[in-house]
Amino acid sequence: MTLRHPLDGGAVERFRHLLEPALREAVSALHPWGAKMAAFAMGWSDVDGRPQGGDGGKGLRPAIAMLSAEAVGAPARSALPGAVAVELVHVFSLVHDDIIDNDERRRHRDALWKAYGVGPALLAGDGLLALAVSRLAGQPEASRYLSRALVELVQGQMADMVNENRPWRGTDRVGAAEYAEMAAGKTGALLAASAATGVVLGGAPELGERMWAAGRDLGVAFQIADDILGIWGEPQITGKPVHSDLQREKKTLPVLAALDAGNTAARELSAVLAAGITDEQAARHAAELVEAAGGRAAARSAADRYLARALEVIDDCLPDAAELRALCKSLVNRVT
């Protein structure tokens, strides 16, 4: 998923001087052409390779890894290989996602495939993934979390793709539990790997599994928040057309929860969805019905529950992790 709103940037800013040189060094190991594409995908340069500041990646996942390491008493730097790996995987997944979804825009610029072609972008994505894996190859414990995340990430993306073609109603509809499983893969797995590799590389491997679980829950909360922004967020902020998720029949939690409400608005929504959302007016009407049926509130409260569960585990594992805690909360409590 994409981060659609600026965050409380404290930790992210604090780690930028560590992270960016390490990412640049990693990417420099690619073929020059691949490095150029990677620099564009990272937001470091424009399509011709000219340096460009601005709307690059947010470094959220690396911040989780480095804050987790700090919270077990290690320097942030100890988690740097993990931080670099998760950020590379994140960018890899965005590059491939944009090809898969045929999305032409990313971070207010052309998507990588739009700028360089599908084949080159596909290959650049593969290169980023290869670099990510090589960062941790010598560290079995961290490596295991990273590769588990890769497998679960692909599972979640496949589930998401399959769900788009499933019906809104009937026995084959997508249930809330299935939604959560999909989100835990698509969005949670890499956050889980960030948190788990952070404590592992920080010298506390015994906390790995619990931090993995916390990261997964955080991811579900994050995805739900993103779903809410995908329907009601400001396009200028999200960088996506308004209601795009609705027009695509994405099985997002607000809509699934609305349909399950059993009230008048739910029934009307069901009819609207059955007729198909073919234009912006139908999408706006559907969004109103989702809200009236209680889908937005239900999704908001589900996000809060997942976040609370994640924070409970984090508090228990890492009593001195105020910054990590604040970062997790800011992720889920973006402007909705």
Add this chain to the structure above:
Amino acid sequence: MTLRHPLDGGAVERFRHLLEPALREAVSALHPWGAKMAAFAMGWSDVDGRPQGGDGGKGLRPAIAMLSAEAVGAPARSALPGAVAVELVHVFSLVHDDIIDNDERRRHRDALWKAYGVGPALLAGDGLLALAVSRLAGQPEASRYLSRALVELVQGQMADMVNENRPWRGTDRVGAAEYAEMAAGKTGALLAASAATGVVLGGAPELGERMWAAGRDLGVAFQIADDILGIWGEPQITGKPVHSDLQREKKTLPVLAALDAGNTAARELSAVLAAGITDEQAARHAAELVEAAGGRAAARSAADRYLARALEVIDDCLPDAAELRALCKSLVNRVT
């Protein structure tokens, strides 16, 4: 690259009962839809998921891994995680290559993207790669060779793609050394990882680097043999249209060597290539000129040199590796 001609199947056949169940078990960890696509890509089933025997993968890279383990006195089974990983990476690379090259056919069937769509195939490829990495994640030494291979594989593929758009003549032409570097990445890296993980998992990590180098040389020899088949091979056997490499302006060694020959045929070839190969007749004429200029013989002898260098290292590292030796030779001495 693709194996275009049946091999001496001894070792490959001998290991099939070990390899195939392990591959099937690995692939079963994917989302059911991903597992279905993977089974198609592996040649185990048709596009609807019905079991199908026949022209599946040849298991060449796994055989190299397991023969290498046996040659250091370990059971073949000890190299199985490496064997599974390299085969998964191989299939991943074919799946993505077919998307990149817009190739509609693979192993006499539809390419995966043609059968299931670009997005799903791309994601299935990512899934295979993720599974490969997870097979070795707990084994740092083997993992390092695998991830090195992934990075070099992507480098080689990028170089190959860039080379297609470079001129045949002039200062920016592709030299023989550059060709070898490209082939060492595109084809050699995964053979190198096969050989190196084989000895590492077989308990002889001290041989890893030398077996890596032997695998890389073997890959260059293999790629040159494939280039020769790509121009003069029988389409019924190779499964590719005749002269397809020539029509695509691929910078293959026979052509590069012919252009460097400096004789009359070389000059004529240069003119033909400058005019552009737009039809089958021009391609046939170019192929004749490559042969007349000595490009085919030069490529053949380069393949023999790389093979000899690989075998020398193998003989030195693994004195009792008759089967591995035979397999390597059969790879390069396919019907040319």
